[in-house]
Amino acid sequence: MKWFLLLGAVLAVSAVDRAKFRRCIDTAFCRRHREDKSLTDYKIVSNSLKFNDTALHAILKNKENSLVLDIVALKDSTIRLVIDEFEGKEARVRTRWQPLDALAKAEPEQQKIKKSEVGKEESWFETEDGHKVVVQHKPFRVDLYAKGTLVTTINSRNWLRFEHFRKGKKTKDGDGFWEEKWGDHKDMKPHGSSSVSVDIALLGFKMAYGLPEHSETYALRSTNNYEPYRLYNLDVFEYEINNPMALYGSVPYLAATNPRRTLGVLWLNPSETWVDYDISRADLGVVGKLVETEDERADRIPQINTRFISETGLIDVFFFLGPKPHDLFRQYSKLTGVTPVPPQFSLGYHQCRWNYKDEKDVREVIAKFDENEIPMDVIWLDIEHTDEKRYFTWDKEKFPEPKQMVEDVAKKGRKMVLIVDPHIKKDKNYTIYKEARKKGFLVKELGGKKTFVGNCWPQDSVYIDFTNPEARKWWSEKFALDKYEGTTEDVHIWNDMNEPSVFNGPEITMPKDLVHYDDREHREVHNMYGFYQHEATHNGLIQRSERKLRPFVLTRAFFAGSQRTAAVWTGDNAATWEHLKASIPMLLTLSTAGIPFVGADVGGFFKDTDPELLVRWAQAGAFQPFFRAHAHTDTKRREPYLLDENFRAAYKKAIETRYKFLPYIYTIFYEHSKNGKPVMRPHWLELVEDEVGYDEDRQWLVGNAILVKPTLEAGETRTSVYLPGKREIWYEFDTGKARPSPGAMQIETPIDKIAVFQRGGTIIPIREMDGPRASLAETKADPVSLYIGLNNRGDSANGTIYLDDGETFAYEKGEFAFWGFTFKKEHDYLFTITSKNLDKKGKLESEILIDKIYLRGVKFYPQTAHIYLDDFVPEDLPFEHDRDSQQIVISNVGAYLTKEWKIDLHG
Structure with a gap:
């Protein structure tokens, strides 16, 4: 009865009880x-x-x-x-x-x-x-x-x-x-x-x-x-x-x-x-x-x-x-440190709630996504999938054949994420508990002799002492496929409640006078407890595949350096417009502090959401590094296929937009691994001369080339945008219309549109999805188009693309490609677009073709277009030129992403 009363008290909380937390x-x-x-x-x-x-x-x-x-x-x-x-x-x-x-x-x-x-x-x-x-x-x-x-x-x-x-x-x-x-x-x-x-x-x-x-x-x-x-x-x-x-x-x-x-x-x-x-x-x-x-x-x-x-x-x-x-x-x-290049599936759309009830529920969700032709890369299971909150186990009644379920999920390239928290059920028949206690891997009470017992999801719980290097090594070994029953290499891990959460502790966490490895008091190590857990989890997933496959780990608790081994989300938000707005400065702050793989629960974790808020949140999430929908167990089901037709179509479009921009976003993650710059950027990182935008936290940059301003008010169909920079040109991404900076403007944003702009002087690779795709795995052969936004002089632009196999560590051995694209004015009557290998250490040769090239801000009048491929023999290219909108569309380019080529545009 004690457990049920505790759970009821926790779930009844409708807002933070500040009396529980010290000032x-x-x-x-x-x-x-x-x-x-x-x-x-x-x-x-x-x-x-x-x-x-x-x-x-x-x-x-x-x-x-x-x-x-x-x-x-x-x-x-x-x-x-x-x-x-x-x-x-x-x-x-x-x-x-x-x-x-x-x-x-x-x-x-x-x-x-x-x-x-x-x-x-x-x-x-x-x-x-x-x-x-x-x-x-x-x-x-x-x-x-x-x-x-x-x-x-x-x-x-x-x-x-x-x-x-x-x-x-x-x-x-x-x-x-x-x-x-x-x-x-x-x-x-x-x-x-x-x-x-x-x-x-x-x-x-x-x-x-x-x-x-x-x-x-x-x-x-x-x-x-x-x-x-x-x-x-x-x-x-x-x-x-x-x-x-x-x-x-x-x-x-x-x-x-x-x-x-x-x-x-x-x-x-x-x-x-x-x-x-x-x-x-x-x-x-x-x-x-x-x-x-x-x-x-x-x-x-x-x-x-x-x-x-x-x-x-x-x-x-x-x-x-x-x-x-x-x-x-x-x-x-x-x-x-930096976030290593993440596995590509982790940048797709994630579907989660507390909890998908059983194997049938999981299969139905997957089937409904396919039936409605909505892309989705990851489905998640929360604490209820376990055997009475014993992590590394399954509820055998609800999930009798977990491995088969995981394999079925993976048939279309999808993955599954399972939750593994740091509190361990105090149960003499539970292998994890028995081993940890026998090995001395548990946090102790004051004096260092008696094991600390706190209250969390399993009721009486003990806590792994992750500050102990041997305990971390032991924890890592638990993710081996022969030890974690029912899992495959398509399973990845979510570390929650790792602040650590102790329901009956001071401020819902550990007492500070507990004793850790090497006689350290908990007060000394508190903010790194979660860091050590997710690091051990990350290492365990790497060891599981003998360092072949890249792992994905999500953590709630973090410290400086957490970016090396985990993604982070902003925790238990609520389904309100205010929380949607608040997510932007929270994610910008994390990005500024060196943690780039970040996101907020799309739709809000607590409370029932309305369809408009859910769609608007999905549009914002589509341009944030980690894109996951999540909901509390007490909320109504809100998978996108349950929405009415117009909202369902808008939500689906937001997800598809994410998948189209993935070549660009993946490239930014690669560049972060080299230079430390985050994916989600404040204005001042790229446009430091514009002081007006220094405190802007309702919009953000994705890399150096994309500006995003989500709709943040109910019923809003015109969105105000500040175009940052001095003497910059921004192009409305959907229309290609040029807008000068600095200055504010309004843009029409019906329910199926988010305000997105391309910065002049940039080239962005966009995936052409000619048909429905279940997951990113099904997009690997899809062609790419280049969107070229010319600078304010109309004479230059450049961009990059990074490619690898999306899942292994082979890129560390040269199995990658990093190519650059350049638009340049050679003289008044000749303009060129070229590709170049930016890193000759990369040996990957891709079969992906460039389908179209969109030029924006064209201030010349082209007469002919030729492409030079391997044989350096010019071939005519079809193109359309709209003088009024100053745009050119070149069709049927047919050039490989990882081959050198040149296009001449003659004025």
Whole structure:
């Protein structure tokens, strides 16, 4: 009965119960740091400051504490600042944990210091790539100069605080230092509080972005007289919008930009973190005179003030100095990694709900998609497919022949995703539980001896300690086909509830004083718990196929570096127009913070949706990286084939649009794996000169070439669009009509249309789907058309396409093709379109043909068109030229995507 009461209570929640979640004022360490405005007056200890080839080292000291400072020059315009406890003559009470697994390499590559000097009041060094770090000795402060311009200063407010571990309790340590209560829960701190904080100011910037995950605006807003942004992975049912409370994942990273330079800051700390943020002027701080120039007074230079406050761990901060937005994304991705090229099916349309009831239900859904000729690549099963919530098992009554079902799903190239959560049913007859307990792979209670038991979907549950490398290895092995009964290589995995969710725990998560591997308290590792689970899952799927097939893993909880092994979705949203709007800044924020494979539940997870909202959400999802419809168990069924005819046709068109754009989207994912730029982009990444669009979060760019503005209001049939950039040309994708930027416009958007524009100067590959396709696997031989949008001068455009087999790792051995296309004005009477192999390491030769070429913004009058293929003998090409719309359509091109060819257009 206890279980049913709990489930009923959970499902009855119609909105987030904020009383279950703490505010800063309810959190002792945050309250202490935020309320204490006294100056800490750390200074460099005389004669302690030293340089080596790549770093500065010094001891910091004030009347209460001694600390170790290291500032390291890293390659590619990156600076690292680390502050730790000073060991001194006695060993530290406890070593602080560093989350180095979040980094692509535990030891980032360093660069040599070019010049350095130790002075009486300040010391400095210059890097080989032209940046300068200045350390003021008393009071301690660090100023970073990017190519001569002061861009950030650390501890300029003199608020550096570092609570050190203690051996014994002292009454003066302050409230909540040794133990803390929240509701019925008591958090014990055997070594005392170990919280840290420091202020960081960003000079010359009006806006900053990042700090996912919050349901907030894209541009961060001031926390003066308001809650700080909280980073603490939590299971929040139906979260509120416009609220800085913590959600499912955390990336303590922010980016700022202006037309001249871009800056990124990563606070590498996975413990509970609060971030204050406000905007002021440089003349109001202590560095005003340092930034003032003859041309610009300090009172006209904006300054962003931040303060990071973490419950424990080190102060370990990385500064990425740009200067351009493209540089920033490259620098950050070098440190934390990129998303490898995903399996192509994962970019198709996903159909999910909690839950498809049984094998018959699954087959009926598949059959209805086929009957209505709606493409779909993946069908999902939630927790009800298991045997009483025992993961890696099946409910044998509902799914008596799971392997046969999976094989039937795969007949048309489709895949299945199964949920595997981190909580394990406490059941002596359950193999996973027995093994994990015997091997010591479970999280322990305070003291480290007794296994922690919490409440989750299976009722009494234990939790795998994913911080233990051996536990991760063991977990990975569980996905082997001979161990995970009923699965095949067409099954992929969904890791949910991995914040971790504990229904009877404080804030619906683990108590902080639980004990993990190597005697680590849960408070030290909390925000990386889910990271370690999805990493182990990812590795398990790779091992399952002996590293032949690319895996797909979806996670709800995440941290910096999660992009290397999982996609992310925004959790338990609701079927409201407000949540549709909120999904855009949430996804842009995740993309900015280095996680590109992101999406939101199409239609909203909670509540019944109406057909108009469902269609409009599908249109938005079609142009977002991860495209999945999902719904709560209490909602009415809403598969697209159930809609009335006009809505069904519009939903189907949205999915087909996604499949047509997949060659372009897949190419962007490949390019991300090389340069770190996300698929879904804010305006400033590509058009940094246009400051008007800096805080735009109702529309976005897909790669560098597509602008998308979904319909976000009920009953709206005309959509307002801001065309960003200065002296850019944008083409309405459906009509090819040219529109200049910058400026706002309205476009007709009946229920079956979304506002999509192509940027001038780009070439986009679009798949021609001449008939119904069940999945992406059935589109592999379909021809491609090139859409060429000429720049505002009408003389150039370029684009790329990436091809591989879509499923294996063979591309790593050269089985890929990366080709470029160029339109160029040779002279007044000759214009050429050419193809070129951009990476000769790629050996793939594709049979895919180019069917048509669409030219937009044509300012010349063509007389003839010829194509030169392998034999370099010109062949006539048929074309149509519409002078009024300035467009040309070339038909029956017949050129291979992976062969060199040239088209001449003679004026």
